Amino acid sequence: MADNYAKNRNLLYEFSTIIEREKDLHRLYFISLPIIMIAFGFEKGAVFKYSKRKRCFDPKAGLKKESLEELSKKWESFSKKGEFAEYMLKADTSTLYETDYNKKIRGLNIPCNDTSRLIANMFITKTDRLLKTEKIENKYIARVLRDMEMENALYIPLTAKNSIVGFLLLTPPDKKTSDLKFFCTGLGLAMSALIEDKEIANLKRFLDFNEDDIKQKQRLYEIGKTASTITHEIKNALIGIMGLFNKLKNYIESSEKTDRYVEIIESELNRIYRFVADINKFSSHYTPTDKKPLNLKDVIDRAIDLTNTINNNFVFSVCIDKKASTVFGDRNQLEQVLINLFKNSIEAYGNKEGGQIRIRAKREGEFIILKIRDNSGGVEDKQLKEIVKPFYTTKTQGTGLGLSIVKEIVKEHGGDIEFKNTQNGLECTIKLSAPKNITEGEYEQKEDYDN
Amino acid sequence: MSKKKIMIIDDEDAIRLLYREEFEDEGYEVAVYENGQAALDSFEKEKPDLVVLDIAMPGMSGLEVLGKIKEISPSTPVIMSTAYSHYKEDFYTWAADAYIVKSPDLTQLKEKVKELLSR
Numbered sequence: 001m002a003d004n005y006a007k008n009r010n011l012l013y014e015f016s017t018i019i020e021r022e023k024d025l026h027r028l029y030f031i032s033l034p035i036i037m038i039a040f041g042f043e044k045g046a047v048f049k050y051s052k053r054k055r056c057f058d059p060k061a062g063l064k065k066e067s068l069e070e071l072s073k074k075w076e077s078f079s080k081k082g083e084f085a086e087y088m089l090k091a092d093t094s095t096l097y098e099t100d101y102n103k104k105i106r107g108l109n110i111p112c113n114d115t116s117r118l119i120a121n122m123f124i125t126k127t128d129r130l131l132k133t134e135k136i137e138n139k140y141i142a143r144v145l146r147d148m149e150m151e152n153a154l155y156i157p158l159t160a161k162n163s164i165v166g167f168l169l170l171t172p173p174d175k176k177t178s179d180l181k182f183f184c185t186g187l188g189l190a191m192s193a194l195i196e197d198k199e200i201a202n203l204k205r206f207l208d209f210n211e212d213d214i215k216q217k218q219r220l221y222e223i224g225k226t227a228s229t230i231t232h233e234i235k236n237a238l239i240g241i242m243g244l245f246n247k248l249k250n251y252i253e254s255s256e257k258t259d260r261y262v263e264i265i266e267s268e269l270n271r272i273y274r275f276v277a278d279i280n281k282f283s284s285h286y287t288p289t290d291k292k293p294l295n296l297k298d299v300i301d302r303a304i305d306l307t308n309t310i311n312n313n314f315v316f317s318v319c320i321d322k323k324a325s326t327v328f329g330d331r332n333q334l335e336q337v338l339i340n341l342f343k344n345s346i347e348a349y350g351n352k353e354g355g356q357i358r359i360r361a362k363r364e365g366e367f368i369i370l371k372i373r374d375n376s377g378g379v380e381d382k383q384l385k386e387i388v389k390p391f392y393t394t395k396t397q398g399t400g401l402g403l404s405i406v407k408e409i410v411k412e413h414g415g416d417i418e419f420k421n422t423q424n425g426l427e428c429t430i431k432l433s434a435p436k437n438i439t440e441g442e443y444e445q446k447e448d449y450d451n
Numbered sequence: 452m453s454k455k456k457i458m459i460i461d462d463e464d465a466i467r468l469l470y471r472e473e474f475e476d477e478g479y480e481v482a483v484y485e486n487g488q489a490a491l492d493s494f495e496k497e498k499p500d501l502v503v504l505d506i507a508m509p510g511m512s513g514l515e516v517l518g519k520i521k522e523i524s525p526s527t528p529v530i531m532s533t534a535y536s537h538y539k540e541d542f543y544t545w546a547a548d549a550y551i552v553k554s555p556d557l558t559q560l561k562e563k564v565k566e567l568l569s570r
Contacts, residue, residue, distance in 0.1 A: 232507065232534050235553070236466070236553070237465070238555070239463075239465075239469075239555050240464070240466045240468070243465070243466075243469040244465055244469055246555070247472065273555065
């Protein structure tokens with residue numbers, strides 16, 4: 001027992017060297033899993049990394065038994081401090097894992113809902129948990145356990161501060177020791193540090209435009225923060241007022257006068273509510289909640305249907321290139337983008353007959369290019385750049401936030417949006433991500449797995 | 452069958468009144484609290500079947516209250532209810548059983564309550 005303890009301590013030294021020096025996130029957890037397994041004698045293990053962008057957990061599992069044995073022998077054979085760390089830092093991680101198995105689980109992105117609740121609960125109540133195959137409610141984890149022929153597994157969240165970076169499944173579970181926490185805390189913190197570095201680098205790249213833009217962004221951020229506080233208070237109060245007013249209506253004796261008053265109060269309350277909700281939406285940070293491969297035609301059709309409920313004078317024509325049939329994104333948010341654009345066209349065109357919107361989609365490399373063209377007459381050239389700015393509006397009613405929300409959503413989807421005038425209208429070009437690893441027509445099957 | 456008890460924690464008077472009446476109309480027993488500490492102090496006594504919890508409150512925040520409730524009684528479902536949607540990203544809210552953006556229309560909230568209580 002004492003021997004084992006001393007050995008773990010040494011391995012912890014090697015491990016801390018590794019987490020200090022390994023700067024590649026993927027390599028870090030690929031190397032860490034076998035070390036933790038060797039340290040405590042786990043026979044099987046899986047690591048799941050949390051992906052903020054996809055809001056799900058990516059699995060990497062099925063360490064080869066031979067690799068584990070080989071690594072174990074290597075570890076025994078080194079006699080100098082730091083030698084094993086040195087060896088692992090140079091190791092070829094691609095050969096450590098069972099390729100067949102990982103092919104099988106690739107794309108098995110575990111959605112956050114149940115899993116994250118489980119983890120967050122464990123984190124908050126500070127408990128480790130044992131998982132049994134037959135008891136797991138989460139079908140994804142159950143599947144991984146079944147595939148790996150793991151009956152019981154120890155389930156350990158990898159966390160840093162208030163964020164979660166992933167979790168481990170390890171078996172046999174009775175190997176549980178308190179030292180395991182050192183390894184897992186270390187791994188969690190190291191992973192989170194690397195993720196943060198990456199985020200900062202991304203942010204820098206994102207901000208890498210001229211100073212005016214940065215100032216503008218900062219100003220908007222400040223406005224956004226203030227607006228968000230104010231609207232939160234207003235919205236909260238309104239919810240109470242509107243809810244109670246609904247009840248009060250039952251006690252009001254109906255007459256021509258009172259009905260008119262009620263109608264006015266209701267419509268004005270609704271107007272303020274919509275206005276506030278609009279600003280709130282804009283000022284709160286946008287993160288797509290549920291990105292997945294979507295059938296582009298479905299998204300467009302639904303947006304058209306919803307738009308038709310406001311105005312069905314418009315004629316829509318849709319043409320989607322076969323290669324552009326699948327797009328990667330959040331269904332509701334993409335619908336919101338389209339509805340906002342359609343509404344703008346309709347409002348610009350006015351109430352006369354003959355309004356048209358043409359939608360074309362094609363694929364260009366990793367992107368889906370969506371062109372939406374109307375015959376509304378367009379805007380003045382100097383307005384083209386202004387229309388996506390917050391609070392800019394050409395209408396008498398409205399917050400001027402519609403297109404800036406559209407822009408935010410498209411940017412959050414890693415895309416881009418541009419407007420230009422055509423002969424008789426406005427053309428909007430949206431660049432969106434096409435799903436990687438999924439070829440055309442495959443999304444239905446993939447989505448099935450979600451159900 | 453005895454009435455199910457819902458505990459409502461919200462600092463807004465009007466919302467507490469609204470929720471209380473609406474849920475009582477639905478046939479639930481309702482206990483309202485205007486801050487997290489008071490609710491936690493009475494938690495053992497009240498033994499609610501479900502909690503509807505606001506996030507932005509003076510004093511103890513809803514997120515903190517959520518953690519404490521999950522410690523006292525992990526199986527009691529908690530619905531986070533807030534005027535913001537961006538708390539959804541906060542890791543702590545993940546421990547909640549549902550997350551609802553407040554709205555004058557209580558249909559969604561009522562449905563969630565029903566769903567969680569029938570589990």
